Amino acid sequence: MDNQEHEVEITEKSKRKPFPGWLYGVLFVLFDAIGVGILEWGVTATSRVKLSSPTIGWGFVSKMWTDLNFVAVLNLLLCGIVYLILLMISNRFWVATPIYLALAIIIAVVEHFKITIRYEAVIPSDLSFLKSDAGNLMSFMPSGAQWIILGAVAGFLVLLGLCLYLNRIDARHGRMFRAADHRTGLANAAARILLVIIPAGFFGMYAMQAGTVGSWANTLSVAMGDQSSMWDSVYDAQRNGPVVSFLRQLNPKVMEKPEGYSEATMKQVAKRYAKAAESINAKRSANLNDSTVVYVLSESFSDPSRVPGLKVNKDSMPNIRKIKENTTSGYMLSSGYGGGTANLEYMGLTGMSMANFDSSLSSPYQQLVPGQHWTPTINQLWGAPKNSIGVHPYESSMYSRAINYKKFGFSHFYTLTGPDIISHQDKLGSSPYVSDEAAYKSTLEELKKTKSNQFIQLITMQNHMPYHDWYPNNEFTAQSTTGTALGKTEQESIQTYQKGAAITDQETEKFLKQLDKIDKPITVVFYGDHLPGIYSTASEDSNNSLALHLTDYFIWSNKASSSQGNKAENSAYTSPNFFMAQTAEHMNAKVSPFIAFLTQMHQKISAMEPPVVNQIQGWQRIPEGQSLYLDASGKPMAASDFDKKTQRLVDDYKLIQYDITTGRNYLKSLGFMDLPKQ
Structure with missing residues (x-):
């Protein structure tokens, strides 16, 4: 490079000015919104999705002023936390931004592919699939996938080019914290660490509690406009944003751990109803x-x-x-x-009762079964x-x-x-x-x-x-x-x-x-x-x-x-x-110990369900109050009036259901579900 070219470059650099802090704030919100928009595209832009619904597409944003529903803002907040963490780790705005956008694009493409093939949004149980069957991911590519991938790459390159250009004209080059001396450097490092730990802690606590009714995270979600639609994972992701929809299902509260639950207790339960099965089977001849x-x-x-x-x-x-x-x-x-079909279906197939679940578990088919080890x-x-x-x-x-x-x-x-x-x-x-x-x-x-x-x-x-x-x-x-x-x-x-x-x-x-x-x-x-x-x-x-x-x-x-x-x-x-x-x-027909238990239970309580309400079933939670129990003549029973045997059956039911759904599956190896050998 000759002296004249060098002087021109110095002159150009001297003309560049560092971006002010307020501009970084505006750009942060802008790129955060772009990321959320990309994720929303992932769950709407397929031939199987109808965009006429007022709750999806542009309506995901417009309902802020039409319905005072701010779930889009909640998605911005959650995605913004991830963006902020990347920013604090890299300390470079123009490094964190393309990484954040790349993550959004990758997730959106995966959502798009899954919806195209299965009409189902990405759910938490898919994470276990990545561990156990990642080698077969290519088999889930829909026809024409290469064009979507090329389009995604092209879109990312455009955004990357924009970031590179802005980095070039920004004399600060996106550096968030600059240290003039050692003391300032230590202060900046401490600030960056705090700006990673605090948002990450908030995000983690939200993710762990968003699916639990009554928690601060769930209350926040509902206040911001989250209206869970558990019957259709795609509609749920469209309506509430894929981030909120996914996190709400990440750690649902299934049941309270019953008092006395242990391996020894479950062996006693299994033995008790194995004996009951023997008594019943002695009087039955069919299989x-x-x-x-x-x-x-x-x-x-x-x-x-x-x-x-x-x-x-x-x-x-x-x-x-x-x-x-x-x-x-x-x-x-x-x-x-007027709704809740899958819950009745689930109970009929499993023998489990919705009355035993926590009020947060409104849809076992979505919130429980995909992640169960034993079903x-x-x-x-x-x-x-x-x-x-x-x-x-x-x-x-x-x-x-x-x-x-x-x-x-x-x-x-x-x-x-x-x-x-x-x-x-x-x-x-x-x-x-x-x-x-x-x-x-x-x-x-x-x-x-x-x-x-x-x-x-x-x-x-x-x-x-x-x-x-x-x-x-x-x-x-x-x-x-x-x-x-x-x-x-x-x-x-x-x-x-x-x-x-x-x-x-x-x-x-x-x-x-x-x-x-x-x-x-x-x-x-x-x-x-x-x-x-x-x-x-x-x-x-x-x-x-x-x-x-x-x-x-x-x-x-x-x-x-x-x-x-x-x-x-x-x-x-x-x-x-x-x-x-x-x-x-x-x-x-002869029975297993589990069916023997249900037989005895039905003799004492003819029907049982969670509290019922006269409205089309919502999916935010099971109603509060005592479960509804009916006697043989169809009259409601008060749990406080149960005799000793009935109460033991109710307690055993909770132990059995907890062990199968969210406990350690002690009953699995005890032959509890097995019919007698023919």
């Missing part, structure tokens, strides 16, 4: 897995004629009413009203996964079912979105949902594929809300008996629902008649998961709570079964956690 069992969760199926203050012109369920008269049947206490379910009693089939004519990603059913040991889960595609997808009228007739056809095909005994779980969709005059020539009408007429929307919804329930009634009878023609023993457990959330008039009266949480159920066996026409004792009321015990009793 549970010598028959095929079909669980039918009929979406929102219930009896409109039992809704308080409602008069209907016609019975929507005459066939099921007749079926119930000749087999094990009654009313099922539901934890939900015993009733279908596993049929042995190899090939004998367990799931059928659901809707998206496999809802409630993270695709992940959970694989974990439960189902070999196939047939849905609209695959990877196993359901064979029949017909709809009725203008309804957007697959009909029950089509769902039953798909189930029958699975039953006829093999002569082996199976466990099949069917979750229908026909009667899912909302209800908008779907069916032509609807002959059903409803009116209020309270003196206040039904609103137009409520009346349309009820009458549409009545017709749908009547169609379910007819198709269920046809399904059972077809099962009677199959030459292998089949038992069906049929139940409505909850009432539809359309009875706004009835729901205004808190005295209607119990009536609005009772659905119909029955356990029925076909002609090839020795248990056809059986009626189990104490069947007038139940809750889904008791289904496996009732099924075994109906079939006169």
